[in-house]
Amino acid sequence: MKAAVVTFPGSNCDRDLAQAFAAAGADVVRVWHKETALPEGTDVVGVPGGFSYGDYLRCGAIAAQSPVGQAIRDFAGRGGYVLGICNGFQVLTEMGLLPGALMRNAGLQFLCKPVTLRVATTDSVFTQGYARGAEVMFPIAHHDGNYTIDAEGLARLQGEDRVAFRYADNPNGSMDDIAGVLSANRRVLGMMPHPERAVDPAQGGTDGSALFRALAGMMARA
Numbered sequence: 381m382k383a384a385v386v387t388f389p390g391s392n393c394d395r396d397l398a399q400a401f402a403a404a405g406a407d408v409v410r411v412w413h414k415e416t417a418l419p420e421g422t423d424v425v426g427v428p429g430g431f432s433y434g435d436y437l438r439c440g441a442i443a444a445q446s447p448v449g450q451a452i453r454d455f456a457g458r459g460g461y462v463l464g465i466c467n468g469f470q471v472l473t474e475m476g477l478l479p480g481a482l483m484r485n486a487g488l489q490f491l492c493k494p495v496t497l498r499v500a501t502t503d504s505v506f507t508q509g510y511a512r513g514a515e516v517m518f519p520i521a522h523h524d525g526n527y528t529i530d531a532e533g534l535a536r537l538q539g540e541d542r543v544a545f546r547y548a549d550n551p552n553g554s555m556d557d558i559a560g561v562l563s564a565n566r567r568v569l570g571m572m573p574h575p576e577r578a579v580d581p582a583q584g585g586t587d588g589s590a591l592f593r594a595l596a597g598m599m600a601r602a
């Protein structure tokens with residue numbers, strides 16, 4: 381599997397994400413935000429967490445308009461796999477690749493702590509390595525993680541089984557406890573918690589490994 385991990389000015393989880401992909405057996409190529417094309421043969425794009433362009437305007441808004449942003453949009457449009465974590469999730473909603481928006485946390489605080497999630501669907505390449513309803517622990521670190529969507533959009537996500545993860549104990553006010561959602565073709569996942577910070581015992585847990593391993597395994601078979 382070839383994973384392209386994007387770096388924007390202000391990204392701070394790009395290296396962790398690259399290492400998580402590499403630990404799962406992927407070839408990783410790092411991609412600077414000014415690139416207008418993704419590396420030849422890219423199987424999956426990782427859009428990492430951090431503070432792209434300083435979170436100016438809104439989290440992810442400027443990154444969505446960056447040169448590499450257009451390449452990611454085109455890649456997803458061709459059915460490519462994209463994983464957006466935290467700021468990456470915000471970027472993907474700003475691009476329109478995922479529905480809804482990430483608003484300021486209900487408590488108006490930056491939250492940085494491990495949280496328990498429930499795997500809401502196993503029907504995606506990202507979540508197929510878990511049991512449905514399994515509890516996993518991933519860290520969160522965000523001030524804009526309050527997932528918000530109109531009633532029609534929420535009903536569609538629920539009806540199409542596109543909620544990937546839910547918080548066991550909602551930390552930020554997200555509607556329906558949503559921590560991560562899938563695109564209609566199930567090939568784009570955005571999530572606020574950080575699975576790449578849970579792939580080594582030294583990080584306090586390894587519940588994220590199954591996500592990267594399932595992705596790498598599927599790509600190897602393709």
Ligand SMILES: NC(=O)CC[C@H](N)C(=O)O
Binds near residue numbers: 429431439467468523
């Ligand atoms: N860790 C992150 O990616 C943070 C995302 C964004 N800067 C926020 O605070 O909401």
